[in-house]
Amino acid sequence: MTVETVGVMSPGDMGSGVGGVLAHNGLRVITSLQGRSEASSNRAAEQGIVDVGSLDDLVTASDLILSILVPSEALAFAESVGESIVRTGSQVAFADCNAVSPSTGIKIGEIVTDAGGTFIDAGIIGGSPRTGATPRFYASGEYAMILAELDGKGIAVPVMNGPVGHASAIKMFYAALTKGTAALYSATLMSAEKFGLLGELLGELQDTQTETLQAMNSVNSISTKAFRWIGEMHEIAETFASVGLPSEIHTGAAKTFQMIADSSIGHERVDTLDKSRILEDSIAAMLLPPN
Secondary structure (H helix, E strand, C coil), X not given: CCCCEEEEECCCHHHHHHHHHHHHCCCEXXXXXXXXXXXXXXXXXXXXXXXXXXXXXXXXXXXXXXXXXXXXXXXXXXXXXXXXHHHHCCCCEEEECCCCCHHHHHHHHXXXXXXXCEEXXXXXXXXXXXXXXXXXXXXXXXXXXXXXXXXXXXXXXXECCCCCCHHHHHHHHHHHHHHHHHHHHHHHHHHHHHHCCHHHHHHHHHHHCHHHHXXXXXXXXXXXXXXXXXXXXXXXXXXXXXXXXXXXXXXXXXXXXXXXXXXXXXXXXXXXXCCCXXXXXXXXXXXXXXX
């Protein structure tokens, strides 16, 4: 099939960035803003993403739908799309691009294919095109080449020689390292602050672990992402448990991100981050309740 119209749900930081570069590269990019926030509407408008109204309108007008959501919404959205496919008789291709475990990805694939759609398992690695990044959409399964039509149009699409679940898995393993490490950094710095030793720890790191300290500076903006990473950590924990490895590392990471999301700065998003705040102040704010 030829992909000319791409539906993106939803136009958050990643979704709007991806939609924007696809539109810039000549594709028609659409979404449904029913029930979405004003911020989502603004991002969609800024990136040239067209609101077509209802989910049914999105399903019937799209050649390919990219599901780019927080992990906790992925299964429910697939169920809604499946119901829409049945209602409309569409045969739309659906790529689940969310940070979910292989078993969750397989469930989503069954929902979509049982309804009559075509399913692609995908996993995103890399930042949003809104920051100038070119994210990689790993794709697996029988219909991965449909997603590959978007390769070079602001995103990269490495096609994996494997079944549904493999693209989800590679995302899980990558995020287990990157975001798992971010959780460790955050929890360590927060604990040091609680002991009144944050300054001493940062001083020692400055003297002996400068690269680690530089990496830890990413914690300064983690308030904008923690809410999205809670569910992702649970999906990683499930992935590890499915092959007999300990899941507690990442359930603990989920708790750390939950603490940050529930803190005085947990409401921040990419567009509202206080960029003037230093790391020490961010750590202190993560230990305070919402204002």
